[in-house]
Structures are given as C-alpha cells and as structure tokens.
Amino acid sequence: MNIYKNPLYYEIAFSFFDVKKQIDTFEEIISKFSKIRVNRFLDVACGPSLQLREIAERGYEAIGLDLVPEMLAYLSEKAEEEEGLKIQTVQADMSNFRIGKKVDFAFIMMGSLVVDSDDKFLSHLDSVAYSLRKGGLYFIQNKIVDWTGIKEQSWTMEREGIMVKTTFNARWKDLLNQTYTEELTLEVHDHGQTANLESREDLKLMFPQEFKTLVVLNGKFDFLGWWEGTESTWFLDKPLEKAKSPSNINMVLLRKK
Numbered sequence: 001m002n003i004y005k006n007p008l009y010y011e012i013a014f015s016f017f018d019v020k021k022q023i024d025t026f027e028e029i030i031s032k033f034s035k036i037r038v039n040r041f042l043d044v045a046c047g048p049s050l051q052l053r054e055i056a057e058r059g060y061e062a063i064g065l066d067l068v069p070e071m072l073a074y075l076s077e078k079a080e081e082e083e084g085l086k087i088q089t090v091q092a093d094m095s096n097f098r099i100g101k102k103v104d105f106a107f108i109m110m111g112s113l114v115v116d117s118d119d120k121f122l123s124h125l126d127s128v129a130y131s132l133r134k135g136g137l138y139f140i141q142n143k144i145v146d147w148t149g150i151k152e153q154s155w156t157m158e159r160e161g162i163m164v165k166t167t168f169n170a171r172w173k174d175l176l177n178q179t180y181t182e183e184l185t186l187e188v189h190d191h192g193q194t195a196n197l198e199s200r201e202d203l204k205l206m207f208p209q210e211f212k213t214l215v216v217l218n219g220k221f222d223f224l225g226w227w228e229g230t231e232s233t234w235f236l237d238k239p240l241e242k243a244k245s246p247s248n249i250n251m252v253l254l255r256k257k
C-alpha cells in the first residue's frame with residue numbers, strides 16, 4: 001500500500017515539529033531576505049501541510065501542490081471542516097508544473113526535494129521560477145548534505161489511540177549514477193486494526209556542490225545560503241559552512257532573479 005494514499009497515518013507519523021515556530025521563522029526570513037511583500041504562499045509536495053493550515057490561519061493566501069489526490073483531498077477537508085480555512089490545491093508533478101497566479105514565497109519541507117535525475121531537478125527549478133514572483137524566496141528544508149550519515153531511523157508517534165511506527169532506510173543502488181533506494185515503512189495500530197504501509201523509490205543523491213552548480217546552471221535563482229536548524233526552526237547565525245559536521249536537518253534559501 002502506498003503511504004501517501006493514507007494521509008491521516010502519514011500526518012501522525014510526521015507531525016513531530018512545532019508548526020507555529022516554523023511559520024514564525026518563515027516570517028523572520030521573509031523580512032530579512034525577500035525583496036517583495038509576501039501575501040501568497042506555495043507549499044510544494046505539500047502532503048497534509050500543517051504549515052499551510054497555519055499560514056491560512058494567519059490570514060495569508062495558501063496553495064498546496066502535490067502529486068497524490070488523496071493528500072490534497074485530506075488537506076482541503078481538514079482546512080475547511082476543522083478550521084474553516086481556504087486552501088487552494090493543485091495536483092501536479094513537482095518537476096513539471098505551472099501555477100496560474102504567481103506566489104510570493106515557495107517552500108518545500110521534510111526533505112521532499114528529491115528527484116531521480118539532474119534534468120528533473122532543473123525542470124523543477126524552472127517550474128518554481130515560473131510560479132514565483134521576481135525577488136521572492138524559495139525555502140528548501142532538509143537538503144541532504146551529509147551523504148555519509150544516511151542510516152536507518154525509526155520512531156513511534158501516537159494520536160487519539162492510533163499508533164504509527166515509522167522506519168526509514170536508504171541504500172546505495174548505483175554509485176556511478178549516484179542513485180539510492182529509499183524505503184519508508186509505517187506500521188499502524190488503529191483501534192485493534194493493523195496495517196503495514198510501504199513506499200520504495202529510486203532517487204538521485206545530489207551532492208552539495210553539484211546542487212549549487214545546478215542552481216547556477218539553471219540561472220533563475222540566486223543561492224542565498226544554507227543554515228543549520230532543528231525540525232521547527234532555523235538559525236541564520238549558523239551557516240553550514242561553519243558547522244563542524246553539516247547536518248541533514250537544515251534549510252537552503254534561493255531567491256528568484
């Protein structure tokens with residue numbers, strides 16, 4: 001079964017951050033680096049997007065883009081029914097999309113910026129650039145910079161009697177083409193019912209300097225920097241260049257030229 005077709009279980013498994021702190025930091029980053037006023041936000045690969053729900057709650061316009069219709073339906077339902085908020089949704093592939101009315105700030109969370117080739121990454125940058133106003137920021141959370149530190153991780157979350165144990169693993173597949181296989185498993189215990197949800201994907205590891213070079217090659221963004229963080233906030237006084245051991249919990253900032 002595909003994990004992303006089960007948004008509630010995904011949300012329980014991955015809601016280990018403080019969304020208010022995240023959006024506070026977005027506002028701080030915008031005031032420091034954005035060349036335009038921000039009213040309209042785009043979450044790329046949004047999933048259940050607690051972020052867009054908080055952003056809409058603060059009175060901004062919110063748009064979520066995802067490939068999986070179940071995720072978008074869940075996000076709309078949660079926003080409208082539980083919180084009375086309006087969130088626009090777009091079903092599209094992040095490596096090739098267009099948004100009608102441009103946004104002022106785009107973001108992608110939880111290491112979701114992963115593709116299987118450089119061409120797709122360049123096409124992704126084109127898509128974001130097309131959808132973002134000049135001077136607007138593209139915020140990328142958790143870019144893999146420490147490829148030596150990719151190892152199995154496991155954690156358990158519980159909400160309203162539903163327990164989800166998540167296991168993440170990645171194995172090199174093809175060293176010459178820098179591809180690895182990412183495996184994610186959710187073991188769900190939901191009021192007496194159990195389910196094992198799995199997803200497996202072959203992805204390309206883009207090394208840090210390769211990432212920067214591709215941003216330059218694409219030509220549509222300025223690379224403003226990358227910084228250390230936690231899952232909920234990021235530290236502008238801690239650039240990755242100064243980190244003893246750069247972590248995959250980080251943020252990268254690009255600005256549309």
Ligand SMILES: C[S@@+](CC[C@H](N)C(=O)[O-])C[C@H]1O[C@@H](n2cnc3c(N)ncnc32)[C@H](O)[C@@H]1O
Binds near residue numbers: 047065
């Ligand atoms: C790791 S989850 C992140 C979800 C959410 N942003 C978060 O922080 O919890 C990745 C999301 O990307 C979506 N996704 C996967 N491949 C995609 C693609 N090629 N284009 C757009 N969305 C994609 C999945 O449906 C899923 O909702």
